[in-house]
Amino acid sequence: MGASLTATMVLLLLSLVVPTCVAYYNHPLLQSHPVPPLPPLAPHGPVSLYSASDPNPPRPLTAQILAATAPPPLSTLHHFLRCLPRPLSGPAVTIFGSPEYEMRRQRSYQSNRSAPMAFVEARKEGDVQLVLFCAQALRIPVCARAGGHSLVGKSLCQGIVVDVGSIEHVTHVGGDVFDIGPGATMGDVLWGVHKFGRWYAAGVCPAVGMGGYTLGGGHGPYEGRLGLGCDSVEQVRMIDRFGRVIVASETQNEELYWGVLGAGGSQFGIVTNFRVRTASSAPFDKAVVFRFKWPTAVAGQVLHGWQQYDEAGGDVWFRVEMYLDRLGDGGLHGFGACYNVTGGKDECWTRLARNAFFHVKGRRTILFGESINALDVHAFFGPEGRWGRERAVDISKALRVQKYRGANAGNDRLYQSTFLKWGPGHAPPVWFWQRYAEFCGRPVGGRGVEFVVCEMNLFNNAIDRRRNNSFAHREARLITHYIIGGGSVEEQVRLYEWMRRHLAAYTSGVYVNYPELRLRRYASAYWGSSLQRLQRLKRRYDPYLFFLNAQPIPV
Incomplete structure (x- = not known):
């Protein structure tokens, strides 16, 4: 039997699988239907993908495949289950309608967006091999889930969710x-x-x-x-x-x-x-953690100076944040840490005090203290430290008892991320940042919105070094995250669009780990100059979008 094996014959072979077969390489279907070799990569020369009028339209094949993707019929699921070994010493399967199904679905952000056919918990590499082989033979699309934190629910799909959360060595x-x-x-x-x-x-x-x-x-x-x-x-x-x-x-x-x-x-x-x-x-075991606050009235001055900060060559990490503020002056917050500190808190203060933004009037110190070690630093940054507001009481709990925490929190939220970039002498002015801060605290047109976070991180120092990978945004000056929760969909979209327009003049891309389903031209936004090489790889390894993704690399 060759590559032209029909679907009917595949199902017949699957029905004859030996029940106690466990090893992937002994699977009868694999014995009779070997997988083909990888096709060669296309040359690295330029590939014409877009029309002159639209630099990043959906390519016809990608659009057709996504449009044709529908939940496979239950009969297909039956054959998939028969393909897996019995008794089930390998991957554990949770199908739609079973008692544990909803619990497993709730482990993903945006869990209300999709109802997968089944969850398969892969406990080892061989489980993943077997699941993908059986799914491919039956033409059932799959997606992978590790932590379940895709902000647009990409760790869920209408096919099989291959949960690799237990491969956690x-x-x-x-x-x-x-x-x-x-x-x-x-x-x-x-x-x-x-x-x-x-x-x-x-x-x-x-x-x-x-x-x-x-x-x-x-x-x-x-x-x-x-x-x-x-x-x-x-x-x-x-x-x-x-x-x-x-x-x-x-x-x-x-x-x-x-x-x-x-x-x-x-x-x-x-x-x-x-x-x-x-x-x-x-360097991280010797650290000082901090949190400061400035009045909203001077936020533009602070941000204008902060955007030029070199973070002491990487020995300081200084994030800025603003929050929804309906009652008073929520202000602008800056939190982070000084690393590689040998002179205690005074050394960290000296590093910060060298920068003009740090001396803008109205600054208030919320927290400033030496850490126990690097684990204590990271606990301060996370949820047990209330995201940089206080020291975590239990460091072990802060780091080790967090899996799937807060996954459902993203179900009613809209997310936005933006890489910002500008040339010498063209940095965003004070008024630009002042409007940004004021809109974060009191968004016009979002009366029903209950939750807003605006956060920014500088992109500099070690990030700027060229590496052998496809990440395409190393030249960005900073990255912003904008999170909106509660209220109506119309209100959330209105705020989202305002922020997108406000940042547009300096926008150079979008972070693929902070994806946005509202992006009209997502491919160039996520992958920039790496896009064409990635498309050649996609056509080689996944030409028919077997790995389901709401925003795949266009084929």
Whole structure:
């Protein structure tokens, strides 16, 4: 039987699968229907993809595939279940309508957006292989879920959700190298590597999974010294749509290695392991954490000066935030940490005081103190520290008991992210930032909105170094996040559009880990100059969008 095996014959073969078959390589269907070799990559020359009038329209094939994607019939699910081993010593399956179904669905952000056919909990790499092989044979689309924190619900789909949350190992390989599973949370990773005096460029939220965070780039409070999360990855193990293991590094499957790091999750396959080179934790073990507040009336002055701050070459991380403020002066908040501090709080204060924005009148110190170690610093940044408002009481709980925390919180929210960039002498003026701050606190046209957060991080220092991955926004000066919750859909969209228009003159892209379904030209916004190379990889590894994604790389 060759590649022309019909669907009827496939179903017949599946019905004859030996019930006790467990090993992927012994699967009868694989024996009789071997997977084809990978097609060659297209040359690296220019590819004409867009018309002159619209630089990023949906390509016809992508649009047709997405339009044709519908929930597979229950009969197909029946055959999928028969393809899996019995008794079920491998992946655990939760189908629609079963008692645990809703609990598993609620582990994802935007869980109200999709009702998957089934959740398959993969506990090891072989489980992923088997699930993808069976799903591919039956033409059932899949998506992957690690931490479930996709802000637009990309970790859910109308097909099979391959949940790799249980592949959560943090294993010391030797020296500064660790193998990390996609389901390990940021808190798990930091706790695990810190035992060996090491550290990783994790994101602020300890509940976020390693998989989606790293594949989309991964920016957080240590990026000034360590770069992005994806910059530390030396090798990935990925399962392709046929269930094959592909190892990618700078010396093996180099183009896939470049593409998978920065493109975002569920684009080419499902990653089961990241081999990561970590940094010493010593600079982060010697830290001072802080939080300051300025009146809204001077927010424009503060932000205008802050946008030029070099963050002491990466030895300071200084985030600014504003919140919905209907009752009084919520103000502008700045929180973060000084790293590699040997002279106590005075040294950190000196670093901050060198910058003019720090001396704008009205500044109030909310918190300023030395940390116990790097774990204590990260606990301060996370939910147990109320996102940089207080010191966490239980560091272990702050980092290790966070999986799936708050996933449902995103169901009624609209998210926006923007990379901002400008040339010498053309930085946004004071009035621009003042209007931004005032709209964040008291949004006009959003009377019913109950929740607003505006947050910004500088993009500088180690991020600026060119790396061998597809993350395309290293030249940005800063990144903004805008979160709107409550109220009507019309109100949320009205605020979203105002902010998008206000930032438009300086917008250079959008962060793929902070995706937006309202983007009209998402491909160029997410992947910028990397787009054409990523499209060639997509056509090679996933030409028919087997890996479901609301915003796939166009094929």
